Amino acid sequence: MTSLSRENAVLISEVGPRDGLQSVAATMATADKLSWINALYAAGLREIEVGSFVPAKLLPQMEDVATVVRHALTLPGLTVMALVPNRRGAEAALEAGVHKLTMPVSASAAHSLANVRKTREAMVEEVRAVATLRDAIAPQVLLEAGIATAFGCTLQGCVPEDEVIWLAAQCIEAGADESGLSDTVGYANPAQVRRLFKRLRAEIGVHAGAAHMHNTRGLGIANCLAAYEEGVRTFDSSLGGLGGCPYAPGASGNVVTEDLVFMFESMGISTGVDLEKLIDARQPLMAGLLGEPVYGMTPDAGLPKGWKQQH
Amino acid sequence: MTSLSRENAVLISEVGPRDGLQSVAATMATADKLSWINALYAAGLREIEVGSFVPAKLLPQMEDVATVVRHALTLPGLTVMALVPNRRGAEAALEAGVHKLTMPVSASAAHSLANVRKTREAMVEEVRAVATLRDAIAPQVLLEAGIATAFGCTLQGCVPEDEVIWLAAQCIEAGADESGLSDTVGYANPAQVRRLFKRLRAEIGVHAGAAHMHNTRGLGIANCLAAYEEGVRTFDSSLGGLGGCPYAPGASGNVVTEDLVFMFESMGISTGVDLEKLIDARQPLMAGLLGEPVYGMTPDAGLPKGWKQQH
Numbered sequence: 001m002t003s004l005s006r007e008n009a010v011l012i013s014e015v016g017p018r019d020g021l022q023s024v025a026a027t028m029a030t031a032d033k034l035s036w037i038n039a040l041y042a043a044g045l046r047e048i049e050v051g052s053f054v055p056a057k058l059l060p061q062m063e064d065v066a067t068v069v070r071h072a073l074t075l076p077g078l079t080v081m082a083l084v085p086n087r088r089g090a091e092a093a094l095e096a097g098v099h100k101l102t103m104p105v106s107a108s109a110a111h112s113l114a115n116v117r118k119t120r121e122a123m124v125e126e127v128r129a130v131a132t133l134r135d136a137i138a139p140q141v142l143l144e145a146g147i148a149t150a151f152g153c154t155l156q157g158c159v160p161e162d163e164v165i166w167l168a169a170q171c172i173e174a175g176a177d178e179s180g181l182s183d184t185v186g187y188a189n190p191a192q193v194r195r196l197f198k199r200l201r202a203e204i205g206v207h208a209g210a211a212h213m214h215n216t217r218g219l220g221i222a223n224c225l226a227a228y229e230e231g232v233r234t235f236d237s238s239l240g241g242l243g244g245c246p247y248a249p250g251a252s253g254n255v256v257t258e259d260l261v262f263m264f265e266s267m268g269i270s271t272g273v274d275l276e277k278l279i280d281a282r283q284p285l286m287a288g289l290l291g292e293p294v295y296g297m298t299p300d301a302g303l304p305k306g307w308k309q310q311h
Numbered sequence: 312m313t314s315l316s317r318e319n320a321v322l323i324s325e326v327g328p329r330d331g332l333q334s335v336a337a338t339m340a341t342a343d344k345l346s347w348i349n350a351l352y353a354a355g356l357r358e359i360e361v362g363s364f365v366p367a368k369l370l371p372q373m374e375d376v377a378t379v380v381r382h383a384l385t386l387p388g389l390t391v392m393a394l395v396p397n398r399r400g401a402e403a404a405l406e407a408g409v410h411k412l413t414m415p416v417s418a419s420a421a422h423s424l425a426n427v428r429k430t431r432e433a434m435v436e437e438v439r440a441v442a443t444l445r446d447a448i449a450p451q452v453l454l455e456a457g458i459a460t461a462f463g464c465t466l467q468g469c470v471p472e473d474e475v476i477w478l479a480a481q482c483i484e485a486g487a488d489e490s491g492l493s494d495t496v497g498y499a500n501p502a503q504v505r506r507l508f509k510r511l512r513a514e515i516g517v518h519a520g521a522a523h524m525h526n527t528r529g530l531g532i533a534n535c536l537a538a539y540e541e542g543v544r545t546f547d548s549s550l551g552g553l554g555g556c557p558y559a560p561g562a563s564g565n566v567v568t569e570d571l572v573f574m575f576e577s578m579g580i581s582t583g584v585d586l587e588k589l590i591d592a593r594q595p596l597m598a599g600l601l602g603e604p605v606y607g608m609t610p611d612a613g614l615p616k617g618w619k620q621q622h
């Protein structure tokens with residue numbers, strides 16, 4: 001891959017099997033999860049967050065996560081990612097053999113306490129403990145700290161930008177390889193996205209990670225565009241917009257992978273994803289979660305006449 | 312208004328009472344139209360496309376357009392706009408007293424023939440006839456030519472960019488004051504939007520007009536952002552996303568005014584529109600079109616905690 005083509009390519013990190021499935025009431029059967037992940041892989045997705053390593057009594061949807069990871073590891077070239085809230089989860093995830101860990105660290109002091117009953121400083125120490133464990137037993141595994149509520153919070157409203165950037169830097173200092181920014185509650189606007197990713201890059205350079213945007217107020221795709229224009233090249237999204245926010249399911253949650261891929265490919269920016277096959281990957285999702293609403297404007301409208309993938 | 316504040320302000324041109332109402336099967340009663348327009352005006356909208364001057368047998372929803380125009384003219388500071396397909400419609404619109412005429416001129420040769428049974432060249436002559444009439448009887452009235460299918464067409468697929476720019480220039484040469492670009496079928500992507508508006512401005516300078524984007528494939532708001540970044544300051548949109556495409560109603564049609572205003576105001580770009588009052592303006596719309604789906608992510612999700620208008 002030449003430097004020019006890398007410049008014009010993005011990585012779509014599919015979070016549906018984790019973020020989506022843990023936001024819905026139903027539990028998808030293991031076999032259905034594997035079919036769905038196979039279809040996502042067949043469409044060309046090369047980074048998938050396949051589950052969370054959390055106690056099964058808290059999230060029964062994730063009880064089979066080690067099995068799902070083992071299957072995903074058989075797909076060549078796929079980066080198998082899992083969410084871990086703490087050192088204990090990381091231990092299980094590393095034992096299962098994941099390639100990449102992601103830890104949510106909330107920039108909102110109020111959200112951090114409400115969500116994980118820890119201060120932000122305590123979460124940074126959890127990142128440090130996970131990094132130390134990783135260094136000891138699986139040094140090749142990547143560790144991402146996703147800064148949650150980076151653009152605002154339903155509990156405290158405004159989240160000071162200085163605190164967001166400080167927290168991301170603290171996570172890198174604690175041993176995370178990447179720190180991305182998440183619009184957990186859909187408050188972000190494109191000007192804020194550009195400002196914060198610019199500051200993030202100035203502060204932590206190549207450690208600046210993914211944009212994780214929500215479409216709660218309709219700006220998800222525009223915020224991804226703004227992040228792209230600011231140099232971000234990894235984007236989290238969810239097939240069918242599944243998940244993202246348990247209190248406002250579906251359309252209000254994660255950016256829809258299909259629409260995001262449509263935007264980038266239409267602009268001539270390669271995602272490596274075949275949009276027709278991606279739309280096909282909705283079938284196993286819907287079959288595994290009967291009755292659950294699945295969103296996406298591009299799948300509903302169909303591809304433009306004469307539309308061709310750019311790559 | 313200082314030059315700096317003008318730089319950071321946009322004009323939202325509400326097209327719902329025309330584009331929305333002519334796309335739905337039901338006919339809104341005249342009194343309901345007036346209540347709705349009053350509510351849009353109360354929210355701060357200062358340009359409203361209130362109807363079409365077309366034969367009532369073709370569009371019975373627009374039979375009362377002259378009455379609607381007369382009412383709208385009583386609202387101080389409102390630019391009252393109407394669509395006219397031809398000289399005959401323009402005559403009636405000028406007689407009713409509109410401030411601004413808009414004529415759709417399709418850049419797709421196939422769409423032009425299918426839609427108005429005229430070549431593009433014949434439509435330019437229609438623009439010339441309307442401009443001549445306007446010059447003779449109401450020289451203060453503005454004439455906009457909206458270049459339809461400027462970003463692609465469901466009949467012919469690709470619409471060559473050279474032909475779009477050529478057509479816009481022809482319309483200005485024929486006497487239109489402004490020529491904007493419409494993504495009639497929702498094919499546009501942000502890179503194309505930037506490219507075409509840049510060329511439009513290079514070709515016709517200050518005569519470059521509004522961006523009229525659709526959300527058919529989820530990119531409507533991102534395309535408005537791209538147009539803004541290219542210097543566009545007038546945006547067409549529709550309350551509740553009403554209309555835009557009779558073959559794919561609702562969410563597939565016009566950009567939702569509420570979400571567009573939320574984006575700009577969140578970015579600190581003044582629209583002059585009070586978002587809470589704008590959301591209130593959905594009530595008379597829904598009351599006047601019982602059962603018609605009304606869209607909008609921002610109204611569904613509610614405003615962010617602590618959110619304040621920027622102006």
